[in-house]
Amino acid sequence: MTALAQLPTSSGEPAAAPIVRRGRYKLLPYLLLLPGAAWLLVFFALPLLQLAAASLYDPSGSLSTGYAMTWAFGNYPDALQAYWPHFVRSFAYSAIALVLALLMGYPLAYAIAQKAGRWKNLLLVAVVAPMFTSFLVRTLAWKTILSDNGWLVGLLRDVHLLGPDGRLLATPVAVVLGLTYNFLPFLVLPLYASLERLDYRLLEAANDLYASPLRAFQKVTLPLSMPGLIAGTLLFFIPATGDYINAELLGTPNQYMIGNVIDSAFLVRLDYPQGAALSFLLMAAILAIVFVYLRKAGTEEVL
Amino acid sequence: MGHETPAGDLRLANLTKRFGVFTAVDDLSLTIPQGSFFALLGASGCGKTTTLRMIAGLEQPTGGQVLLGDRDIAGLRPYKRPVNTVFQSYALFPHLDIHENVAFGLRRRGIRQVTDQVERMLALVQLEGYGRRKPAQLSGGQQQRVALARALINQPQVLLLDEPLGALDLKLRRQMQIELKRIQTEVGITFVHVTHDQEEAMTMADTVAVMNAGRIEQLGAPAELYEYPATAFVANFLGQSNLLAGDAGGHSGGDVLVAAHGSRFSVPAGRARVDRGPVFLGVRPEKLHLVGGPDQVPAGHQHVGGVVSDASYVGVSTQYLVRTAWGSELSVFAANSGVGGQLAVGATVTAHWDPRHAFVLPRESGADDQTAPLLDEPPVGVAS
DSSP: OHHHHHSOOOTTSOOHHHHHHHHHHHHHHHHHHHHHHHHHIIIIIHHHHHHHHHTTBOTTOBTTTBOOBOOOTTHHHHHHHHHHHHHHHHHHHHHHHHHHHHHHHHHHHHIIIIIOGGGHHHHHHHHHGGGGSOHHHHHHHHHHHTSTTSHHHHHHHHTTSSOTTOOSTTSHHHHHHHHHHHHHHHHHHHHHHHHHTOOHHHHHHHHHTTOOHHHHIIIIIHHHTHHHHHHHHHHHHHHHHHOOHHHHHHSOGGGOOHHHHHHHHHHTSOOHHHHHHHHHHHHHHHHHHHHHHHHHHOSTTOO | OOOSSOOOOEEEEEEEEEETTEEEEEEEEEEEOTTOEEEEEOOTTSSHHHHHHHHHTSSOOSEEEEEETTEEOTTSOGGGSSEEEEOTTOOOOTTSOHHHHHHHHHHHTTOOOOHHHHHHHHHHTTOTTOTTSOGGGSOHHHHHHHHHHHHHTTOOSEEEEESTTTTSOHHHHHHHHHHHHHHHHHHOOEEEEEESOHHHHHHHOSEEEEEETTEEEEEEOHHHHHHSOSSHHHHHHSSOOEEEEEEEEEEETTEEEEEETTEEEEEEGGGBSOSEEEEEEEEOGGGOEEESSGGGSOTTOEEEEEEEEEEEEOSSEEEEEEEETTSOEEEEEEEOSSSSOOOOTTOEEEEEEOGGGOEEEEOOTTOOOBOOOOTTSOOTTTOO
């Protein structure tokens, strides 16, 4: 570079050789992005556009007669009108499940990250292990656990937590428990990653500076685990809200969530415009919630 | 600036800490007067940090008491003790800015109006205007000062410093040593400073306790420890010493007689820890002087002969190794004060000293001369 600097070059036109090299490296990030971007374009962006179009089709059409594009924006209020209870139910169920998962998942992640010692890896495997079987199989197993003549219901009836005819299966409780169970690892893993980096010496310092253990948690541990907490709650809440397997297998139509409605709109009733409109409504609702959440929880506080 | 309860001396009584079969702190008893700057000096693993952590409450003693005034605080949780710590890692809260880091202790005690105090404390450690920054945006030395301010603002009865300058480079460390000493004088709080750096301990502390294997080897003012060490460990840990193995043969007048390597030496009785049995005769390298032959030794001085086997010039002084007739090498520091020239390797010399600068220490029978210089350690008392 020192040699080049001595060459008589006009100010607007720096030496050519380094530019070529740098130009090639400038392209590199885009080249690396290319496969993923192409994949997203073909299997996400284009279908999304297709879905957006479908949501505006003439609702009087059908699969056999074909749909006409009539820019039927009325599909949206119509769908909301018909299925708003399912929306409410979806968000309520997954919110309750999220609270339950947090109550279990935070202490679990904390224990694995800070207290497990040499059992750390084993416990992490235990968290992930259920994923080795399919979602469907795991949920079916819960059907057995919660069944009317299963040991759990028997036990709850014996201690009078359930009436003699009380049941778990086919109730909102079953659906919420299923959601909690199925998405718990998505909450625990990011939380673990955050808490694992927590330096216990900071807690000693907090204790030294007159913070009781509870205060130290509130003022040090919790804020420092915020990135994991935010990532974990989103990874839990978003798929749980759109889920339909748990309501399908552990509940009844009275517990159906918005996912079940979209499922039946596409696959049973073959009402594509309505299914597409509901899909977009769900997406918009989740995006709005996430936006508000991120603004409130804020990552700015965290480093 | 008084804390709500009257302060008092910090006393450790028979303090013991065992980790399994390992005894980290062994029946330690000492008194640290209120308002003093006290240093616990020792190599890593000697139990000094464990002692500090027991005072802070971060470690539970296996036995013994930690008394502050008349109150035994050994059973109190750390957040209930009027004691604060400057941690070796600083342990600043990364998610809080400097202002909130410093205010942390005040806020936990329910104090709302913190701004004035925080500003004053930041001024004390010369960090005005840094309040809105995050710890990661500060240099090591600045972080260290924040850690100090964060602890000091609580006006603890005792401030504990756990190797607080260990992560700083040499120049900054010197600066912070002076700074810490200034602040301690200003606030008048008892400082207990743990360090493995003998120079740091001697520069700052009023009283230094040298720890070894969970016990205190010797406790006293820095000059006392240096000039008249109590054990061979202290003699070698604090600066360097030439320790010649010999045997003490009782008194003669006001002196203790020592026979070593075929010669007889005498040391004033006031500088002998024992007067019979196996002993070390010790002389600091800078207390040894080199002359051409026995005839040039000043009256009243004692001497041994030898050959210069190594000479290293280190600016303020030249460090010689003198091989004695029996094979040990004595370490001699000659100040480069412009008097006399450099001695060449191979020169025959006589090393002499004033008996009042020698000392006699107990020796385990069988232990040989300890004169090997610690070349990686800068000598104490020679520089400056």
